[in-house]
Amino acid sequence: MFRGFVAAGLPPDQFWALTPRQYLIAAEAALETAHRNRMVLAWTTAILGRAKDVPALDSLIGRDRRTPAEATAELHASMQAYRQVATERGQVRSWKEWLH
Known part of the structure; x- marks a missing residue:
């Protein structure tokens, strides 16, 4: 369980503080987030592969406008x-x- 917890990107120091139910909730949320991120990456890659004019990287990732x-x-x-x-x-x- 600990290996899966850490592999899901969750902080190792929080593992023993969680109940089994909290562990499952955190693990499911981390897996859903990872899946969503992979889908966004796949979609972006497909769209950019078809683009005739590739936008500037800054316009895609958005820079922090604060000083x-x-x-x-x-x-x-x-x-x-x-x-x-x-x-x-x-x-x-x-x-x-x-x-x-």
């Missing part, structure tokens, strides 16, 4: 929101507690 400063500010805001929720739930630990 580094904007991305950093967004990350900091997300981390502040997370810390606030974790504090309200009593889940914030000191560095010493993390080490043990």
Whole structure:
């Protein structure tokens, strides 16, 4: 089971924390996502193979339009929101507690 869990792309450190039902739900979701990704890749490959004018790669993959400063500010805001929720739930630990 562990090998399948990791092969499905799920984090190994979460394996023992899951119940068998949660394991099945996570594994099924990971397999569905992998299947969907393969179908999108196959479709894109087929379409591009037929295209007379191949679009620029940037137009296909979409670049992050944020500046580094904007991305950093967004990350900091997300981390502040997370810390606030974790504090309200009593889940914030000191560095010493993390080490043990």
